[in-house]
Amino acid sequence: xxxxxxxxxxxxxxxxxxxxxxxxxxxxxxxxxxxxxxxxxxxxxxxxxxxxxxxxxxxxxxxxxxxxxxxxxxxxxxxxxxxxxxxxxxxxxxxxxxxxxxxxxxxxxxxxxxxxxxxxxxxxxxxxxxxxxxxxxxxxxxxxxxxxxxxxxxxxxxxxxxxxxxxxxxxxxxxxxxxxxxxxxxxxxxxxxxxxxxxxxxxxxxxxxxxxxxxxxxxxxxxxxxxxxxxxxxxxxxxxxxxxxxxxxxxxxxxxxxxxxxxxxxxxxxxxxxxxxxxxxxxxxxxxxxxxxxxxxxxxxxxxxxxxxxxxxxxxxxxxxxxxxxxxxxxxxxxxxxxxxxxxxxxxxxxxxxxxxxxxxxxxxxxxxxxxxxxxxxxxxxxxxxxxxxxxxxxxxxxxxxxxxxxxxxxxxxxxxxxxxxxxxxxxxxxxxx
Amino acid sequence: xxxxxxxxxxxxxxxxxxxxxxxxxxxxxxxxxxxxxxxxxxxxxxxxxxxxxxxxxxxxxxxxxxxxxxxxxxxxxxxxxxxxxxxxxxxxxxxxxxxxxxxxxxxxxxxxxxxxxxxxxxxxxxxxxxxxxxxxxxxxxxxxxxxxxxxxxxxxxxxxxxxxxxxxxxxxxxxxxxxxxxxxxxxxxxxxxxxxxxxxxxxxxxxxxxxxxxxxxxxxxxxxxxxxxxxxxxxxxxxxxxxxxxxxxxxxxxxxxxxxxxxxxxxxxxxxxxxxxxxxxxxxxxxxxxx
Numbered sequence: 001x002x003x004x005x006x007x008x009x010x011x012x013x014x015x016x017x018x019x020x021x022x023x024x025x026x027x028x029x030x031x032x033x034x035x036x037x038x039x040x041x042x043x044x045x046x047x048x049x050x051x052x053x054x055x056x057x058x059x060x061x062x063x064x065x066x067x068x069x070x071x072x073x074x075x076x077x078x079x080x081x082x083x084x085x086x087x088x089x090x091x092x093x094x095x096x097x098x099x100x101x102x103x104x105x106x107x108x109x110x111x112x113x114x115x116x117x118x119x120x121x122x123x124x125x126x127x128x129x130x131x132x133x134x135x136x137x138x139x140x141x142x143x144x145x146x147x148x149x150x151x152x153x154x155x156x157x158x159x160x161x162x163x164x165x166x167x168x169x170x171x172x173x174x175x176x177x178x179x180x181x182x183x184x185x186x187x188x189x190x191x192x193x194x195x196x197x198x199x200x201x202x203x204x205x206x207x208x209x210x211x212x213x214x215x216x217x218x219x220x221x222x223x224x225x226x227x228x229x230x231x232x233x234x235x236x237x238x239x240x241x242x243x244x245x246x247x248x249x250x251x252x253x254x255x256x257x258x259x260x261x262x263x264x265x266x267x268x269x270x271x272x273x274x275x276x277x278x279x280x281x282x283x284x285x286x287x288x289x290x291x292x293x294x295x296x297x298x299x300x301x302x303x304x305x306x307x308x309x310x311x312x313x314x315x316x317x318x319x320x321x322x323x324x325x326x327x328x329x330x331x332x333x334x335x336x337x338x339x340x341x342x343x344x345x346x347x348x349x350x351x352x353x354x355x356x357x358x359x360x361x362x363x364x365x366x367x368x369x370x371x372x373x374x375x376x377x378x379x380x381x382x383x384x385x386x387x388x389x390x391x392x393x394x395x396x397x398x399x400x401x402x403x404x405x406x407x408x409x410x411x412x413x414x415x416x417x418x419x420x421x422x423x424x425x426x427x428x429x430x431x432x433x434x
Numbered sequence: 435x436x437x438x439x440x441x442x443x444x445x446x447x448x449x450x451x452x453x454x455x456x457x458x459x460x461x462x463x464x465x466x467x468x469x470x471x472x473x474x475x476x477x478x479x480x481x482x483x484x485x486x487x488x489x490x491x492x493x494x495x496x497x498x499x500x501x502x503x504x505x506x507x508x509x510x511x512x513x514x515x516x517x518x519x520x521x522x523x524x525x526x527x528x529x530x531x532x533x534x535x536x537x538x539x540x541x542x543x544x545x546x547x548x549x550x551x552x553x554x555x556x557x558x559x560x561x562x563x564x565x566x567x568x569x570x571x572x573x574x575x576x577x578x579x580x581x582x583x584x585x586x587x588x589x590x591x592x593x594x595x596x597x598x599x600x601x602x603x604x605x606x607x608x609x610x611x612x613x614x615x616x617x618x619x620x621x622x623x624x625x626x627x628x629x630x631x632x633x634x635x636x637x638x639x640x641x642x643x644x645x646x647x648x649x650x651x652x653x654x655x656x657x658x659x660x661x662x663x664x665x666x667x668x669x670x671x672x673x674x675x676x677x678x679x680x681x682x683x684x685x686x687x688x689x690x691x692x693x694x695x696x697x698x699x700x701x702x703x704x705x706x707x708x709x710x711x712x713x714x715x716x717x718x719x720x721x722x723x724x725x
Contacts (some may be wrong), residue, residue, distance in 0.1 A: 074689065078476060081476055094692070101474050101477050104573055105477050209667045259581050260581045261584070262672055263589070410584070410586050410674065
């Protein structure tokens, strides 16, 4: 072999060696390090500060790794789960069904024994509805061993907010927001006359449509009938469901919906509302931080969606905003649990609430919060969430339902047509399951 | 001695073969395997379901609707986008002032981020505060004012036009390179024989540009059928299903419904359709060249 060939071979082997070595895992640092993956860009600085404090107190280093946007984060977690390469602590974005799959695949530690230590002091520190989202009860339909599998780090409610200045401009009293759906529609007529924009929301991302539709479904037919529909015992062609779908047509006809709402992403909706360009917004309590960043002088208040019926209470989606889970296969799982106990303790929760304007999951930290956050917190009384219903609707049905509402808003389909199409998909999915 | 030399050669290509196999061949085999299973992408156990996913794809109206949408965007790209690219390349190939400046300008859209382009156009096309509607009103066309991206009648065409604006620079570059390879002597000879500019264009430029046009057409079809970033940024696939394209459906199956097996089957079917389209295009172009 000539010298040049040997040289080429050595160079190739060297480059190949570097490539292979680059894929190898890093050597563990001597200091105990807990790795945490998250997607919360708005909380990044606060997490770093808390990690610094924790290291100073305990000597344990906590590495918060941000992967945003949430879609990219979600994919990364799934890929890591497939490769059994999850970090010590991580969050799951998705439906309860996905959460259950992670547990059944052995990726998530059952935290029940830790929660119940010391007469359940850790468990008792949380809002029960926040914890419920991370809990699987006896006889759950997912086939998961009953237990608590996640730690809520904040809570949220999704409600309506209205702009007080624009209310005044419309000749309305900001102290008297709409309580009934008819009052809401009447304001829509005024908005239309004044050539203003009414309700903005991220309905282009569809799940927020689902959220409002579910709120009204609970108000019109009650929880039992909604759950019976999910179980396949009540069809979507039921008059109550058609009434729910018709509300979106009524909103569109009255002029209370902002134009272009069907393709609007929540970021755009937030910009419009924060800049005094929309009278109403349908958004989660995280919006307080967002609006503050966009327009600190925005004058607004939070309300429950105006009710249609007095028969059942108006329920809203709420509960744990973000939760962390502990990797059941992690060597650091005990340290990870200790860190989460510390993170959800009163002082750290109060700091997180203050720094990020999110509602704390620890009920003892709910002391010094702004008025607007207190309004969102009040909504917790009426909070519910698909994750605590114990049954999940098929994804295909949810998609057809939400896209169907978009079709109603753009005047392409009637509520009856959408109900019939959704029911067909429901029957197809039920047949598949059988 | 010869065997030794052959072995040496294999050693040199081994790293490339390994990398190609690990990152392309193995994932492809896995996709084929997953497409025959019902799997949520998380559980370690997969259920073998044979060709059920493919059967479902055949009956999936939304999937075929998204295919039609992608076909429509591709049609606009093949006609409007490529005609524009060719005309601009032809203009820049001639002795005009500032031709280098135009060459740079025309290539700016393709190098911009698709998300940024999508968001900027979303702002321009906004129904309430968009520049387009503002100018339409000011220029005396208030009847044309609409919510371009939320109106089912205009959403897909608007997305297709923005996609063409974003993509014409690639075609422009390839056409320009093609035009520059045509020997100038051919034009001079044609002129000596009395051919005018139009005749030169028809009888010299067009025939010699057919292979380039075929290449641009194949790249346009492959690129446009797979477009989705711009669409996510502009409409998210809405209103309803009006701007849904196949890649968005694959993403929806994978992320929205957690149906990895079905998403893999959709991906495979889509790949086969693209290969078939490219093959048909190639056959047509071969025939056109022979004519």
